[in-house]
Amino acid sequence: MDMDAFFASVEILRRPELKGKPVVIGGTGDPNRRGVVSTASYEARKFGVHSAMPLRTALKLCPACVFLPVDYNEYSRISMKIKKILFEISPLMEDVGIDEAYLDISALPEPPEETARLIKERVFRGTGLTCSVGIAPNKLLAKMASDLQKPDGLTFIGFEDVEKLIWPMGVRKLHGVGPKTEIYLKEAGLNTIGDIAAKSLEWLQEQLGKSYGQYLFEASRGIHESPIITEWNPKSISREETFELDVADWQQVARSLASLMRDVAGSMRESGYEAKTVTVKIRFEDFDTLTRARTLPAETDELDILRKAAFECLGRIELKKRVRLVGVRVMGLKPKNGAEGKQMPSPCSKDAR
Ligand SMILES: [Mg+2]
Incomplete structure (x- = not known):
């Protein structure tokens, strides 16, 4: 199951006047x-706007686009639902x-088709948002299936469809x-997945290494054995900010660190987790990157304690050069109320691409 243009769809949901308009979510907006x-609505994608593109480029491609800041707390809240x-x-x-998520x-x-329809219906009823579902014998093919008929898609892929549906796709x-x-x-x-599948195992391993060559040989045939990993506890929650101009102050x-820490603490409380370790990352203008960590005596979700730890970390970094990026991450997460938190899958900090 993959949500359709998730961040953009959440924003459009709470601002109905944006429906049908090209909307771009990213940075400070x-x-x-x-x-x-971070995410472009389908209307914005028609202008060539896509994830990971600089906002300035998006503006050039689509001056009529509505730009909005990323609101992780709101997306996390809906993701939990x-x-x-x-x-x-x-x-x-x-x-x-x-x-x-994989199910x-x-x-x-x-x-399976009934379950797929149930998923789409309940997600829509619970959130007002559409998702795309791919059904397949394994995770590799299910993910590709979920991408094939976005938005609001429902796609089946069996091993027998690999040649027709998968082989014409670009290698990427x-x-x-x-x-x-x-x-x-x-x-x-080699331009298509079919081109990879046409190569021998020996050739792929020679060119790309033993294990990666083996992976490509199998994956290009739709073969993939990786199991569903039912890991409900997120490993970490993090936020970072890239400054508009490198900062010497x-x-x-x-100030930025304090605000990022507030976001992280909010997200922790939202998902019911406490953390044991706080890590601060500083990237300088020359991309030199330093991290400092502080482990707390006990897990906590108290903003004051977390912020103090973050500042201690920052204090151990000598700011001799201009700063390009500041980031904060909490690790060693534990559900606050024992079983309840454990049962609740928590969104991790991965971007919605
Ligand atoms: Mg996705």
């Missing part, structure tokens, strides 16, 4: 400032981000193929 697109709905349908759920529905009595559509591998594969004349860095 000011397209003249540094920052990237969605994960709860999914968890009630099948507790064999893998939470893979704020806007998507093992093989043991349910209903036929295969999970695990990043921009670097894409360039490498294209230079070797310690006060400004501290």
